[in-house]
Structure formats: C-alpha cells, structure tokens
Amino acid sequence: MAFESLSEKLSRVFRKLSGKGKLSEEDVKSALKEVKIALLEADVNFKVVKQFIASIQERAVGEEVMNGLNPAQQVIKIVNEEMIKLMGPEGAELSFQPGKAITVIMMVGLQGSGKTTTASKLAGKLLKKGKRPLLAALDVYRPGAIKQLQVNGEKVGVPVFTLEGSKEPVKIAEAALAHAEQYHNDVLFLDTAGRLQIDEDMMQELEDIKKAVTVHQTLLVVDAMTGQEAVNVAQTFNDRIGVDGVILSKMDGDTRGGAALSVKAVTGKPILYVGMGEKLSDLEQFYPDRMASRILGMGDVLTLIDKVQENMDEEDEKANAEMSAKIKKGKFDFNDYLESMKQMRKMGGMGSVLKMMPNLGLSADEIESAVDEKKMARMEAIVLSMTPAERANPKLLTPQRKYRIAKGSGNDIADVNRFIKQFKQMQEMVKKMPGMMGKRRHGNPFGMMGMGKRGNGNPFAGGRGGFPF
Amino acid sequence: MAEEEKKEKKGFFRRLWSGLSKTRNSIVSGLENVFTSSSKIDEDFYEELEEILIMGDLGVSATDEILEKLRTEVKEQHIKEPAQCRDILIRGIREQMTVDEHAYDFEEHPSVVLVIGVNGVGKTTSIGKLAGIYQQRGKKVLIAAADTFRAAAVDQLKIWADRAGVDLITGAEGADPASVVFDALQAAKARHTDILLVDTAGRLHNKKNLMQELAKIDRVITREYPDCIRENLVVLDGTTGQNALSQAREFAGVTNLTGIILTKMDGTAKGGIAIAVQSELKIPVKFIGIGEQIDDLQRFEPDAFVDALFDVTPQEAEEESTAEESKEETSPAKEAPKEEESQTTESGETPSSEEKPKNWWDDIDDTPIFREHGDYY
Numbered sequence: 001m002a003f004e005s006l007s008e009k010l011s012r013v014f015r016k017l018s019g020k021g022k023l024s025e026e027d028v029k030s031a032l033k034e035v036k037i038a039l040l041e042a043d044v045n046f047k048v049v050k051q052f053i054a055s056i057q058e059r060a061v062g063e064e065v066m067n068g069l070n071p072a073q074q075v076i077k078i079v080n081e082e083m084i085k086l087m088g089p090e091g092a093e094l095s096f097q098p099g100k101a102i103t104v105i106m107m108v109g110l111q112g113s114g115k116t117t118t119a120s121k122l123a124g125k126l127l128k129k130g131k132r133p134l135l136a137a138l139d140v141y142r143p144g145a146i147k148q149l150q151v152n153g154e155k156v157g158v159p160v161f162t163l164e165g166s167k168e169p170v171k172i173a174e175a176a177l178a179h180a181e182q183y184h185n186d187v188l189f190l191d192t193a194g195r196l197q198i199d200e201d202m203m204q205e206l207e208d209i210k211k212a213v214t215v216h217q218t219l220l221v222v223d224a225m226t227g228q229e230a231v232n233v234a235q236t237f238n239d240r241i242g243v244d245g246v247i248l249s250k251m252d253g254d255t256r257g258g259a260a261l262s263v264k265a266v267t268g269k270p271i272l273y274v275g276m277g278e279k280l281s282d283l284e285q286f287y288p289d290r291m292a293s294r295i296l297g298m299g300d301v302l303t304l305i306d307k308v309q310e311n312m313d314e315e316d317e318k319a320n321a322e323m324s325a326k327i328k329k330g331k332f333d334f335n336d337y338l339e340s341m342k343q344m345r346k347m348g349g350m351g352s353v354l355k356m357m358p359n360l361g362l363s364a365d366e367i368e369s370a371v372d373e374k375k376m377a378r379m380e381a382i383v384l385s386m387t388p389a390e391r392a393n394p395k396l397l398t399p400q401r402k403y404r405i406a407k408g409s410g411n412d413i414a415d416v417n418r419f420i421k422q423f424k425q426m427q428e429m430v431k432k433m434p435g436m437m438g439k440r441r442h443g444n445p446f447g448m449m450g451m452g453k454r455g456n457g458n459p460f461a462g463g464r465g466g467f468p469f
Numbered sequence: 470m471a472e473e474e475k476k477e478k479k480g481f482f483r484r485l486w487s488g489l490s491k492t493r494n495s496i497v498s499g500l501e502n503v504f505t506s507s508s509k510i511d512e513d514f515y516e517e518l519e520e521i522l523i524m525g526d527l528g529v530s531a532t533d534e535i536l537e538k539l540r541t542e543v544k545e546q547h548i549k550e551p552a553q554c555r556d557i558l559i560r561g562i563r564e565q566m567t568v569d570e571h572a573y574d575f576e577e578h579p580s581v582v583l584v585i586g587v588n589g590v591g592k593t594t595s596i597g598k599l600a601g602i603y604q605q606r607g608k609k610v611l612i613a614a615a616d617t618f619r620a621a622a623v624d625q626l627k628i629w630a631d632r633a634g635v636d637l638i639t640g641a642e643g644a645d646p647a648s649v650v651f652d653a654l655q656a657a658k659a660r661h662t663d664i665l666l667v668d669t670a671g672r673l674h675n676k677k678n679l680m681q682e683l684a685k686i687d688r689v690i691t692r693e694y695p696d697c698i699r700e701n702l703v704v705l706d707g708t709t710g711q712n713a714l715s716q717a718r719e720f721a722g723v724t725n726l727t728g729i730i731l732t733k734m735d736g737t738a739k740g741g742i743a744i745a746v747q748s749e750l751k752i753p754v755k756f757i758g759i760g761e762q763i764d765d766l767q768r769f770e771p772d773a774f775v776d777a778l779f780d781v782t783p784q785e786a787e788e789e790s791t792a793e794e795s796k797e798e799t800s801p802a803k804e805a806p807k808e809e810e811s812q813t814t815e816s817g818e819t820p821s822s823e824e825k826p827k828n829w830w831d832d833i834d835d836t837p838i839f840r841e842h843g844d845y846y
Contacts, residue, residue, distance in 0.1 A: 037529065043710030046524040111733065112589025112706060144625025151620030196735065223589065227526040227710025227742065250588060253673040255712040278588070278618070 023071055028060045031075040035296075042256035042295045045231040048265045056082055076296070083292035087261060090288055092270035094217060094245065096131075096187070102180050104188045104213055108206060108237060109221035111142075111194030114249035116149050118221050118275055119191045121283040122247075124156030126187055134185035136161040136176035138169040138209070139193035149191055156280050159185075169193070169205055170212045177213050190215070197236035206241045217244045219272070222263055224248045230259035231266050238267045249275035252282070260291050332427065334383045334391035341380055381409040382419050394423065510543055510551055518558075526741035528711050531748040535561050559775060562744055566771035568753045572728065573768065575700040576603070581654070581665045581690050583724065585683060586704035587716055588671030591732035591758060593622060595704055596668045597629025598766035599756075604633045608663040613653030614639040615646035615686065616670040626668055636660075646670065647685045654693040665697075674719030684723040701726050702755065705746065707734040713742045717750050728755035731769070735759050743774070 032053050039049045056079055065074045096103045105122075107115040116139070123133040135153045137160060139145035146162055153160035161176045173190055180188045190209065195202035209215070220243045222230060237243055246263050251274040264271060271291075276282040383391060385408035390396050397405075397420060406413040515536055522532040538561045539554060548554065575582065582599070586592050596612060603610045612630050614637055616622035623639050630637040638656055640649035650667055657665040669686065672679035690699065701724045705713045720726055731743050731754050743754050754769040 040523050041529050041711055043526075043712070046520065110708065112591060114589060142625070143628035144621040147621035147624045148619070155620075223706070223708070225587075225706075225709045225712040227708060227713075228524055229526075229708045229710075233708075250673065252675075253587065253712065254675040254715055255710075258710065 023060055023063050023065060023074060025061050027071050028057055028075060031072060032057055032060075032079075035075070035079050038297055039258060039261075039295065042258035042297065043225075043227045043230070043262075044258035044295065045228050045262040045265075048231065048262045051265070052082070052086070052261075080289075080292050080296065083261065083295065084288045087264050087271065087288035087291055089270065091285060092245065092272055094272060097216060100184070100186055102177065102186055102188055103217065104177065104190065104215045105217045105219060106190040106192060106206075106209065106215045107219050107221060108192055108241060108243075109194060110196065110223070110233060113194060113221045113223045114275055115139075115194065115221045116145060116191050117152065117278075117280075118219075118247050118249055118273075118283065119189045120149065120152035120156050120158070121275065121280050122273070123153070123158040123187070123189055124280055125283055127156065127158055131187050132185045133158050133187040133189060134161055134176065134180045134183070135159070135189045135191060136172060138172050138190050140167045140169060140172070141193045145193065152280060159183075170208050173209045173213045197233050197240075203236075203240050210241065218242055219245050219247055220263075220267075220269075221247045221249055222259055224251045224257040224259055224274070225253060225255040226259040230262040234263040235266045238269065243267055243269050245270055245272040247271070247273045247275065247283075248286070252276045256295050256297060257291060258295050261295060333394060334386060334423070335388075337423070338380065338383055338391075341376070378409070378411060378415065379419050382406075382411060382416055385409040394420065510549065510554065514551055515540070518554075522741070526710055526745070528714060528742065528745035528749070531565075531741075531745035534748055535565075535744075563771060563775045565744060565748050566754070566775060568755065568769060568771055572753055572755055575698040575727075576606075576608070576664070578698045579657075579661075579663055579696070580698035580700055581657070581667065581694060582700040582702060583667045583669070583687065583690065584702050584704060584730070585669050585720055585724065586671060586730075587673050587706075588619075590671065590704045590706040590709075591730075592616075592671060592704045593625050593629070593668055595730050595732060595756070595758065595766060596626065596666050597633065598758075598764075600629065600635045600666055601633040602766070603664050604635050609661065610635045611653060611657050611660065611662040611665045612637045613650050613665060613667040615649045615653075616668050617642055617644045617646050617649060618670040622668075622670065646682060647689045650686050650689050651693060654690065657697075658694060674716045680719065680723050683720075687724045699725070700728065702728050702730050703752070704730045704732055705742065707731050707742065707758075709742060711742075711745070714745055714749055717746050717752060721750060721752065726750075726752050728753055730754075730756040730758065730766075732758035735765070 035056075036049055036053050039052070040046065044052075056075075059082070060075060060078050063074065063078065065071055094103075094105070107119045109115050119135060123135050126133045135149055135158055137146040137149045139149075150160045150162070161172075161179050163172045163175050166172055166175075169192065176188060176190070179185075190213075192206065192209070193202070195206075197203065210218075218241055220234065220237050222234065226233070234243070234246070246267065246269055248257065248260055248263075248271060251257060260271060271286040271288075273283050274286050276284050382405060385405045386397075386401075390401060390405075402416050402420070403413055405411075406416045409416070518539075519532055519536060522535065523529060527535075535558065539557055542548070542557050543554065548557075584592050584596055593616070600610050600612055610633070612626065612635055614623045614626045616626070617640055620642075623642070627637055627639075636656075638649060638653040640646070640652070646669060653665060653667065656662070667686070667690075669683065670679075672683065674680065687701070690697075703717055703720045703726050705716060709716070717726065717729065729743070729746060729752055734757055743757075746752060747754060754771075754774075756766055757769045757774070758766050
C-alpha cells in the first residue's frame, strides 16, 4: 500500500468529528496535515507547501461548513479553490508582436525536459493558426539535437534554420533572425540546449543570446515529473533570464505533477501548455482546475469527461443516452454491458479510467491489482456466448443454458454463475439508487463489474468509496 | 587497505560532494539544525526529521522506514540526545543502499545490457559513456540502436559509438525495435562480443503498448541468447520526484530489473529518490551520473553517496578539495591540469576508472560536441 488517497486519509481524520457547524482550528489543522503530506507526495516543493498551507489555514478556520458537506470535504473544497487560484489563470496565451513584426520565442530548460519536442509542437500549432513560424537549432552541444529538430520540423511542416558547423548559439540566433526577416517568418523559435541552472557558463550564454536578439517570450519547459528541484530551476531561470511562460512536459505520465504548483508559485508566470504525448500534435491548453485535482490525488474527472466526449461518436452518443434512460429506470441487460465495455476500451481501458476518478478510495496499486483485463475479457466472452434473447433477458438463464455458455466461452460453470450473480447484484444496487445514476450524462455503472477480487462476489470490492460518477 | 580505500572513496566522494552540495546543504543544514536545536527527542523532533527527508525527495515511505528504524534504536539504546540520532540515521540509510558484491559480474561475462527508461532521462548518453568505459577496458562492445522512434536518436548514438570506437547495429526509423535487437544478438554471438548494450526508445511507463514492446525485446533476448548474462538497467533522472518510484516499479513489471542508472545528479537538490527507490523496490543503484563530463558516469558507491549527503561538513570537504580537485580536471574545460599524481593515489578498487592511471577519454580530443554540456538524453 503505497499511497493512500487524500480523500481516504481525510475521511479517516474526520471520522470522529461530525455535525459541526464551523471548522475549528483543530479540524483544520488535522486536515491540513494530511493535505500537506498529499502535496509533498505529489512533489510540490516543501517551502511552497508550507506557505500554501499557512494561507489555507487562515482562510479555513471559522468557515461555515456548507450544507451537504462534511468538514473534510469543506477543507478539500477550500484547498482546491486556493490551488486553482494559485495556478491560474486559465487559458493564458502566448502574446505576439503586432502586425508582421517577428515574435522571437526562446525555449529554455534542463536537459531532457523536452524543449526540442515542445518547440516543434508549438510551431506546428502556430502554423495551423496561420502563422509563419521558423525553428532555429541552437543546441550545438548534444549530439543529434539539430537533426532531431530538423526531423521534427519536417514532420510538422515548419522550416528549420541551422548554421552548418557553427558552435556559437549567439551567432546562430542572429543569423536565424536575419533569415526570418528575409523569408517573412513572423514567429522565430530559438531551441536552446538543455542546461543546469547552476551552470554559470551556460546561463551566461542565454543572457548573451538575449542581448544579441530581442527575445519577446522566454518559455521555460519543465518536466512534470520534477521533484523538489523544480523550485530551484524555475527560480534561477526566472531570476537570470526572465521567464514569460511555462510549459509542462510529459504530463501524459502518471505523475501527480506537483512541480506545476511549485513553478507557478515561485515565478508567478503563467503555465501556457502541457505536453501530453509523443505525437507532435499532443500539446494542450493548461487547466488549473484539472491540475489541482490531479495534484491533490482527487482524480481528473474533467479530463475523463473530456475523453469520454472525444471518443464518443454520434452513434455512441445515442446509444449512451438510451442506456442512461435504462439505468434510470433500473433496467439494463447484458447488451448494455457489452456496450459499456466497448466504450471503456475506447477510453484506454478500465484501469486508466479508474485512475482518473476521484473519491473512489482506491490507490493506483489497488486499481492495478483489481482490474484484471484478462478477467474482463473472459466476462465479455461469457456475454458473447449468450443468445440475443438471453442478453436482453437474463432471467432466461437456466442451468442448461449456463452450461452451454460456459462451454462456449471456455469458462468454468462456476465462473459463469459468479458473473451472473454479480450482474444481478449490480442490477439491484442500481435500482436502489436511481438518483445517483444518470446525474451525469455519461454515467456508466457497468464498468465496475469484474472488479471484485478473485472469489469476491461483491463487485464493489470492500464497499469502499462510492459510485465514481 | 582501509586507509587507501578511504582515500579512494573520498576522491569519488569529493566529486559527489560538489555535485550534491546543494542538497547536502539543504538536507544537512536542516538536519544539523534539528539535531542541535532540539533539546529532546519527541514527536516534534521526528516530525521535523520527516519533513527534511521528504524535502530531499526521499519520499514518504522511505522516510517512514528510516524513521521507524531510528525510533526503534532510540528506544532500545535509551538514547536521549538528538545529536546521537545523527549517526544512527546515517547508518540506517547506508544499510539500505548497499550494492551486492556480484552486482557488476555481468561485466566479466558475455552479457546483454538492456537500458530502459522514460523520455529524456539520459539513456543514450549513459550508453555512450558505458560503451566508452568498457571499450577502454579491453572489452568487445557492440551497441544496438533500438530507439527507432525518436527523431535522430540513431544519429546521436552513432556519434557516441564512433567516439568510443564501437560498432553499432541499427534499423530503419520506425522499424520494430525487437528486430534490431534480434539482429544485434546474432551479430554479438557471431562476433563473440563481450558486452552488447541495447539502447531503447524513451517511453512513459504508463503506456501499455510501449511497455509491451519492451517485454517483447526482453523475450527476444532471452530466446535468442539464453547463455548470456542479462543486465536490465533502468535509467532514472535524479531531478525526478516521487514518480521515479512509479517508473522503476512499472519497468520492473516488464523486465527483471537488475539495477538503476541514476543520472543528472550534479544539479541542486536531488539524490533522495535513490534512497526511496532502493528502499521500496530493492533494486540497487549501480551507476550514477554526477556531471556533464564524459567520465562522470561511475559505479555507485553507497558509502560515498550517503557520506556526501550527510556525513561531511563543508570544512572537511574543503580540505580534501585540494587533493581531489584534480579529478575534475580530466575535462580540460575548467581548471588548470595538475592532477596526474592524485589520480594514481586514488587508484584502488573500482576497476571502472581507478585501475588505470590514464583514462580512456584522455586520448579523445575535446571537440565541443562531446564536452560538458548537453550530452544528456
């Protein structure tokens, strides 16, 4: 058991306290202690955490506990709001020089943070918006760096400027600017070499570049997985070079990404984009609210909903609406189960979906062990071995039919029985709580099937958490 | 021996110290503070310790484990003084970091070293450095360029391979990396290669399909070359926070990880994650990249590492610096060369570099492409 989720911890803390009208200092303190650890586990810098917690404490003590919330939730609500505020604003954009003037954008960061890839992604994005970007290769140190930019530039259709044989980034920058003027490019990206913020010579080089050409935007690329170090990096780059915006790379990993909060807190500069994958199109807008819940380990519900929408074509949409209606009435059958499995797969599989859900009370490890994709495939095989009539009406399933299904799907009869039992339990549960279902359009309870650990008849393993949607 | 060993260690340690000085300062000054300012061992004291360790990127569970040990010993030995806790704490961490004596056996047998990790941690660079080190030690080395994904990854590796004077097996961009590995394995067998280094594409550990690709490469090696010694090294970026644990865990899920290469340990606050990984996953750190110079990939010395984190006050380090500075000079970029003798004094147990008074990279001319900056990735 590596990490308990924050909501789990908090509910433990507050188990003893209930029905209080106002948050007492004690309440807040004990809750914030857990919040603090959650933030530290997410790699938010210690000093940032300390400062942040202090400001929350001030705000939270004495606050009314809202109707329908318990003190723990109230504290989380406040923490969440403050984090969003701190990481905002949402939708910050690069600013460009007016008219046809060239906007010079310099990419800086540590080695391996993803500058070259990000520069290409950003240039490709601007190209689509009707700009005429030019990429300039200033990394004369890393073997293959220039070639990498050339290849990436070609992929996104953006020209790449290089100065054959030159080892002087300053000269390359000047030449690139001249080239951009000549060829009427309106955005020039300077892709600099990765460097440590404590490397005096290399930092000086950036200053020299800035002196030689007018840089309008200096973008710091930060690996989202960075630990406590993020603060030092951001602060030094900002103090010495001046940072205008931040791009978080490698956000498609499973990192909680506390570095985002650290960097924003020490530089005060907006986070413009997040890198979400290796494809050159994978550069997305930054949403402070999603980042906040991710750092807090509360799941990334909004991203999930987005993902659902993205993956749902119209037909699915219709099918889903029908399903929601069925769910509301407490009526659903094995056809719906199949359908829901299909959708689940579109979103990248059960495990990845569950990990994005908040308040499930399951750690990533538990999800990993609970979600057995193979087992789910077997269950699907069971359903596929049913006749259409059986799928629509589970009551038809007599022992003979079950025996046939077991044979047809390559399962044990016991497996088939267990699966059908689970399914019925699910039906019962859903009937009992119609209010919970269909509250959100894309509610889908079936995904929970198959999560029970071996031999555990209850699909809601241990009865923890609640319905995710 | 003890004397010599100490000296040698300090040589390495001195460099670590300079690399880690900032962490050291943040952790140690914090620690010193706790040890000296706390008047008694109470919950506040432990809480402060906890915070300091977490701040060093040690992670929550490694910190807990260390402190749990401390608590037990304090109780058993009736320790009353916070200052005494210091030694116990250092010993506890050192024990966790021990490297098995057979850890480097693969270097002496025909072996296949698979190097894996997430994007941008320094896999290719580490391979380049390893290739150079082994080549210099008279090993027959071959590199498989199985990163067929990242643009220009092969070009980058090619430069390293040429430098080290090592053959490189490549495939087309976008080719199945397992096929490149297959070819390389056949070549390694035919040419009686001592060490085959396999460079793979960076992949985030939560990408199922990419991890499967890795599993396939792993299977191909097992199937095609069952007699070789397998060494599967995951490269972790020293600046990475708690996610490094998740990375190590996931990579261990697809191959049998035998060790860790910890890179970029020359910045500011870092090093703690090494303790966290070893504590939680029992995968030893075998190599450590502590600088941007080519010789800065070294065998991991747990004692030196922990010493660098906790043991030595800046004063002691100053004293050593006169003797040890020299080692840093192998790269001509910085101070004046005046070191050959100290290098000999340091020579001792780690065959990787200290065995020979002259280092293999001494012969390499110092073109910018090779030197201190930007040779990560």
